[in-house]
Amino acid sequence: MISTVDILIIIIYLIAMLGIGYFVGKNNRTQEDFFLAGRSMPWIPIALSVSATMISANSFIGGPGWAYNEGIAPFMVNITVPLAVFFALSVTTPVIYRVRVTSVYEYMEYRLGHISRNLTVAQFFINSLIQVSSMVFIPSLILQKLTGMPLKVVVPIVVIISISYTIMGGIKAVIWTDVVQMIVLWGSLFAVIFLGLKHINMGFFETIGMAREAGKLKALDFQFDISKTNTFWASLIGGTIMWIRYFCFDQVQVQRVLTAKSLKGIKSSFLTSAFLMNIMYFIMLTVGLILWVYFGGRKFQTSNEIMITYMLEKLPIGVLGLAISGALAAAMSSVDSLLNSLTTVFIKDIYEKYFKKDKGETTLKLTMSIAAVFGVIIILFVIVGFGGTVKSVLDVVGKYISYFSGPACGSFLLAMFTLKANDKGVAVGFILGTIGCFLIANVYKVSWLWNPAIGCALTCILGYIASMLFKNSCKPINDIKEYTVNGMREKMIKEGTIEEDGISILPFKIDKYAIITLVFFFLQYIFLALLQF
Template sequence: MLPLIDIVVIIVYLIGMLVIGYVSGKDNETQEDYLLAGRSMPWLPISLSITATMISANALIGGPGWAYTSGMKPFMVNITVPLAVFFAVYVTAPVIYHLRVTSIYEYMEFRLGGFTRNLTVAQFFINSLIQVSSMVFIPSLILQTITGWSIVVIVPIIVLISIIYTLLGGIKAVIWTDTVQTLVVISAVILSIYIPLKYLNLSFFDTLDIAKAAGKFNTLDFTFDLNTENTFYAAIFGGTIMWSRYFCFDQAQIQRILTAKSIKGVKRSLTSSAILMNVMYYFMLLIGLFLWVFYDGKPFENSNQVMINFIIDKVPVGITGLIIAGTFAAAMSSVDSLLNSMTTVFIKDIYEKYFYKEKDEVSLKTTMTISSILGIIIIFIVIFAFGNTVKSVLDIVGKYISYFTGPACAAFILAMFTKKANDKGVASGFVLGFISSYFLINQLKTFWLWNSAIGCLITFILGYGFSFIFKNDKTLEEISNYTAMGMRKYLIKNNDLQEDGASIVPFKLDKYGIIILGFFLLQFVILALLS
C-alpha cells in the first residue's frame, strides 16, 4: 500500500487536471471552440501538447525497459521524427492550414473522394484505439503491482478521469493539461536518473562509461537486414514513413496545429516539439541504462517491470507519488489528445456526413456523448488486448500499427503530390496494398519498423496504377487546387506569401525547416561520438 504522502501527491495532481479542464473550457460555446479552441492558441502550449501526446507512459516505463535489454538502439525508432516534422513544416502543414479544415480526412474527400476518405478514417480509428489503449495499460500495470487491484477495476478509473476533464474543456483543456503534464513528466525523468545515481554512488559520466564499456551505446547499426531490430536503414526508410504519417497526416497531431493563431505559431510549435520530443525520449531510454548498471544487468521476466520494480523498491516516499503522477501525466496526456481527436473525426467524417441532417453544427452535448462512448470502448480494448503482454509495450504497439501506417501514408502522398491519383484508384490501391503488404511482411518476418516502408511502396504503386484504370470524377483544376504544388502556384500567383511574418507557401525553406534539419543531422553526430 502506498504511503499517505504519495497518495496525496497523486490525488492533488488528478484534482489539478480536473480544475484546469474546467477553467480552460468554461467559455466554450461552439463546436469550433470545443474542437479547435477557436483557432486562438499560443504556440508554446501547442508545442508541449504535441510533445505530451508523443511521449506517453509507454515511453516513460516501456522505454527504460526496452533500453535495459537492447541498449540505446531503440532510439533509432524515433531518430527520423525531426525529418518527418520537417516535411510537415516544409510542405503539408501550410497546405492543411490554408484549407481551414477541422479534420485532416476532409482534405481527402476534397482532393480524391469519399472512398479514400472513409478508408483513411478507418485506419485512424484502428491506430488510435491501439495507441490510446496501450497508454492506459502502463499506469494500470503500476497500480496493479502496487495495490493488488485488478486491471478490471483500475482501467475504468483512469479512463473516466481522462474523459471528465476532456469533456469539461475540449481541446483547450487537452492542450493546457498537456502543458502541465509535460512538465511533470520532465520532473519524473530527472528524478528517475538522479535516484539510481544516488544509490550507486557514481557520477553521471562514470555510469555512462560502464554502460558504454558493455556496448550499450552501440546505436548505429548499418546492417541491411530486414529482420534485425532498429537498424539505420530500417529507421531511415521505415521510420520516416511511419512518422510522416503521424506528423503530416494524422488527426491527433494535425488538430493541435489547427488551433494555432497563425502559420508562424504552427511552425514554431512543430519545430520546438521535434527537438523536445527526441531529447526527452533519449533521456527516457538513458534511464534504462542507469537501471541496467544499478541492477547489474539481472534479467526481468517482463521488460515493463524494470522501471516499475525500481519505483516500488527504491524510490523514496513522496518521490514515488511524483513519479507515479508523472506516469499518469504521460498516459493521460495521450489519452485526452487521442480521445478528442477521435471525437472530432467521428463527428466531422462520420456523424455529420452520414447521420446528422440539421444545417447547424452538432451540439456540445452530442459531442460530449460521443467522447464518453469512445472512452468506454477504450476500457474494453485495454483489458482484452494488453493484459498479458510480457514484451515492451513500445515494441508491441509499434508492430500493431505498422501494418496500417504505410498504406495510409501512401494514400496521402498520392493525393497531395500527384495529379493522376483518383478516388477509386487510390482506394483500390489502399485495400490491396494493405492485404498484399501484410502477407509479404509476415512471409519475410521483417522487423516492424520496415513494415511502413513496404506498405507505403506497394500501396503507392498500386494506387497510382489503378488511377489509370478508373475514371476521375474531378476536373484538373479541382485537383490542382488541392495538391501541394498547385497550392504553391496559386498562392504565389495571388501574392499571398506570408502570415504574421512566416511563409505560408508549400516548398518554401525557411529558418524553421533549417533548424529541424540541423537537429536531425546533429543526432547522428552525437550517436556516432557516443558509440
C-alpha cells in the same frame, strides 16, 4: 505499500487536471472552440502538448525497459522525427492550413472523394484505439501493483478521469493539461535519474562508461537486415514514413497545430516539439542504462516491469507519488489528445456526413456521449489486448499500427503530389497496400519498422496504376489542382498570397524553421557516433 503522502500527491495531481479542464473549457461556445480552441492558442503550449502526446506512459515505462535490454539502439526508432517534422513544415502543413479543415480527412474528400476519406478515417480509428489503449495499460499496471486491484477496476478509473477533463474543456483542456503534465513528467524523470545514481553510488559519466563497456551505447547499425528493428536503414526508410504519417496526416497532431493563431505559430511549435520529443526520449532511454547498472543486468519477466520495480521498491515517500503522477501524466497527455481527436473525426467525418439531418453543429451533450463510448471501447481493448504482453509495450504497439501507417501515408502522398490519382484508384491502392504489407511482413519475417515503407510504396504504385484504370472517375482537373501541393503553390503565387506575419506560407518553401529542424536531424547521428567511442 504506497504511503499516505504519495496517495495525497496523486490525488492533488488528478484534481488539478479536472480543475484545469473545467476552468479553460467554461467559455467554450462553438464547435470550433471545442475542437480547435477558436484557432487562438499560443505556440509554446502547443509545442509542449505535441511533445507530451508522443511521449506517453509507454515511453516513460517501456522506453527504459527497452534500453535496459537493448541499450541506446531503440533511439533509432525516433531519430527521423525531425526529418518528418521538416517535411511537415516545408510541404504538408501549409497545404492543410490553407484548406482550413477541422479533420485532416476532410481534405481527402476535397481532393479525391468519399471512399478514400472513409478508408483513412477507418485506419485512424484502428491506430488510435490501439495506441490509446496501450497508453492506459502502463499507469493501470502500476496502480494494479500498488493496490492489488485487478485491471478491470483500475483501467476504468484512469480512463474516466481522462475523459472527464477532456469533455469539460475540449482541445484547450487537452493542451493546457499537457503543459502541466510535461512539467510533472520532466520532474519525475530527473528525480529517478538523481536517485538511481545515488543508489548505485556512482557518478553519471562513470555509470554511462559501464554501459559503454557492455556495448549499450552502440546505436548505429548499418546492417541491411530487414528482420531487425533498430538499424540505420530501417529507421531512415521505414521510420521516416511512419513519422510522416504521424506528424503530417494524423488527426491527433494536425488538430493540435491547427489550434495556433497563425502558420508562424504552427512552425514555431513544430520546431520546438521536434527538439523536446527526441531529447526527452533519449533521457528516458538513459534511465534504462542507469537501471541496468543498478540491477546488475538482472533478468525480468517483462521489460515493462523494470522501471515499475525500481519505482515501487526504491523511490522514497513523496518521490514515488511524483513518479506515479509522472506516469499518469504521460498517459493522460496522450489519452486526452486521442479521445478529443477520435470524437472530432467521428463527428466531422461520420456523424455530420452520414447521419445528421440538419447542418447545425453537433451538441456538446452528444459529444460527451461519443467520448464516453470510446472510453468503454478503450477499457475493453486494454483488458483484452495488453494484459498479458511480455514485450516492451512500445514494440507491441509499433507492430500493430505499422500495417496501416504506410497505406495511409501513401494515400495522402498520392492526393497531394499527383493529378492523376483518383478516389477509386487510391482506395484500391490502400486496400492492396495493407494486405500486401501484412503478407510480406509475415512471410519474410520483416521487422515492423519496415512495414510503413513497404505499405506506402505498394499503395503509391498500385494506387497510381489503379487510378489509370479508373480514369473516367476522376474529378475535373480545375476542381482538384488547387488541393495538390504544386497547384496550391502556383495559385498562391498568382494571388500574391505568399507571406503571413513575416514568414512564407508557401508549400515547398524551406525557411529557417525547416533548416534548423534538418540540422538537428543530422546532429543526432553525429552525437550517436561520438557516444560509441
